[in-house]
Amino acid sequence: MVRLEVTSALRAEQSRYGLTIARNLADRIADQVVQDEPYQTEAAISASLKSDSDLHYAFVIGMDGKLFAHTFGTGYPVGLTEWNPTGNKEETVQLLATEVGTIRDVGVKVFSGLPAELHLGLKETRITVTQERLRNRIAVGSGIAILGALLFSLLLNRYLARPLNHLIAHGEALIRGEFGKRVGLAGHGELGALAATFDTLSQELASSRQRAQETMRQMLRTEKLSALGQLSAGLAHEIRNPLTSIKILFQSFLESSSPTRKDIEVVLSETERMETLLKQFLAFTHIEEATPQAVDLPEVTHHVLYICRYQMRIQGIEVATELAAMPPVLADRAMIEQVLLNLLMNAVEAMPEGGELHISGGITVDNRVEIRVRDSGGGIPEAIRDKIFDPFFTTKPEGTGLGLSVIHNIVGHFGGTIDFCCDSTGTMFAVSFPVASDMTTKKTGAANEP
Numbered sequence: 001m002v003r004l005e006v007t008s009a010l011r012a013e014q015s016r017y018g019l020t021i022a023r024n025l026a027d028r029i030a031d032q033v034v035q036d037e038p039y040q041t042e043a044a045i046s047a048s049l050k051s052d053s054d055l056h057y058a059f060v061i062g063m064d065g066k067l068f069a070h071t072f073g074t075g076y077p078v079g080l081t082e083w084n085p086t087g088n089k090e091e092t093v094q095l096l097a098t099e100v101g102t103i104r105d106v107g108v109k110v111f112s113g114l115p116a117e118l119h120l121g122l123k124e125t126r127i128t129v130t131q132e133r134l135r136n137r138i139a140v141g142s143g144i145a146i147l148g149a150l151l152f153s154l155l156l157n158r159y160l161a162r163p164l165n166h167l168i169a170h171g172e173a174l175i176r177g178e179f180g181k182r183v184g185l186a187g188h189g190e191l192g193a194l195a196a197t198f199d200t201l202s203q204e205l206a207s208s209r210q211r212a213q214e215t216m217r218q219m220l221r222t223e224k225l226s227a228l229g230q231l232s233a234g235l236a237h238e239i240r241n242p243l244t245s246i247k248i249l250f251q252s253f254l255e256s257s258s259p260t261r262k263d264i265e266v267v268l269s270e271t272e273r274m275e276t277l278l279k280q281f282l283a284f285t286h287i288e289e290a291t292p293q294a295v296d297l298p299e300v301t302h303h304v305l306y307i308c309r310y311q312m313r314i315q316g317i318e319v320a321t322e323l324a325a326m327p328p329v330l331a332d333r334a335m336i337e338q339v340l341l342n343l344l345m346n347a348v349e350a351m352p353e354g355g356e357l358h359i360s361g362g363i364t365v366d367n368r369v370e371i372r373v374r375d376s377g378g379g380i381p382e383a384i385r386d387k388i389f390d391p392f393f394t395t396k397p398e399g400t401g402l403g404l405s406v407i408h409n410i411v412g413h414f415g416g417t418i419d420f421c422c423d424s425t426g427t428m429f430a431v432s433f434p435v436a437s438d439m440t441t442k443k444t445g446a447a448n449e450p
Contacts, residue, residue: 018106042069057121065115180206242270294328316354324362329433331414350377374428
């Protein structure tokens with residue numbers, strides 16, 4: 001488009017130039033044409049042709065409308081007078097295609113209103129040379145512009161894009177929870193100040209998370225000890241049975257100085273039974289850093305039910321389980337045990353006179369693993385339902401108010417959710433987690449982000 005406009009402007013300028021030369025030359029040869037002097041006229045137009053390299057030919061049509069003089073030598077092209085006749089016009093310009101290339105024919109009247117005409121043939125050489133020069137200048141300018149843009153891009157990448165990418169990557173790391181890292185950008189100005197702000201934010205978030213984890217560990221330890229206190233009756237009952245057996249055997253040893261092999265085996269068996277029981281209970285008091293691993297929720301649920309079985313038997317609670325096969329979840333086993341233990345103990349406390357405890361679980365429609373604990377107690381009063389997850393809120397005289405708050409934090413820490421519904425027939429708590437494969441995929445994807 002630009003090239004066409006430039007070419008059109010050059011040709012228009014050449015047409016004006018040709019008309020100016022043609023008018024001046026027509027004025028000089030007017031007398032020779034009137035006096036019918038073709039030789040003098042031909043000499044004049046030949047001299048003009050030699051003095052101007054842009055002129056390719058010149059010819060004159062006389063007063064009779066016939067060829068009067070020309071610069072073609074011994075012969076002239078056929079139909080020369082019909083190439084670009086002026087007719088009733090005072091001047092005319094026509095672009096002609098000839099054997100030597102494109103020629104611009106400029107014709108003017110020698111005398112206004114009379115047949116005499118002067119025609120000059122202008123070469124396109126000047127336009128071609130100008131176009132070539134313009135093309136070269138454009139090429140050089142484009143090259144300089146490209147080099148400048150490349151240099152600017154390199155400078156921009158070094159001093160702006162690369163630092164910004166550093167900041168973006170650091171921000172994405174913060175989103176993924178990778179606190180404590182530093183941007184590592186030295187310098188002054190806005191980017192340096194922004195990098196320093198990111199570093200400060202990262203350190204503060206790391207400190208806050210550490211404090212929150214420590215607080216959670218303390219709360220979890222308190223809740224575990226509280227739960228163990230509530231399970232003391234079942235623990236005492238469980239230990240009393242093997243102790244009674246051992247006591248009876250040892251009393252029989254007083255009467256018989258030689259215990260049998262079977263007696264010794266019974267003593268060892270009952271001792272191992274008590275040791276196993278104590279290990280199971282003491283495991284709940286041991287709080288360590290969270291170590292996510294594949295956890296089988298149905299297996300953990302049955303394990304916690306086993307620990308609570310004597311407490312539920314004492315209170316006359318009937319237990320029904322309906323746990324479908326489900327994939328493992330990515331969580332800390334000890335913490336998940338604490339979640340289920342608290343939910344079960346809350347359900348047991350809601351049924352002091354006995355009742356029904358229904359535990360179910362399976363895969364939800366959105367591909368999550370869910371465990372549901374439902375009791376047949378009196379339900380949660382509507383006035384306090386929106387407060388049950390608040391820390392230190394409790395309606396129990398001996399309660400710490402941390403149980404459900406701790407549960408809520410643990411479940412959320414591993415990407416899970418906890419919800420409940422209740423009515424006059426009882427309460428149901430539902431805990432759901434993403435399956436372990438989904439969590440692993442998300443963590444791997446986050447780690448591979450640039």
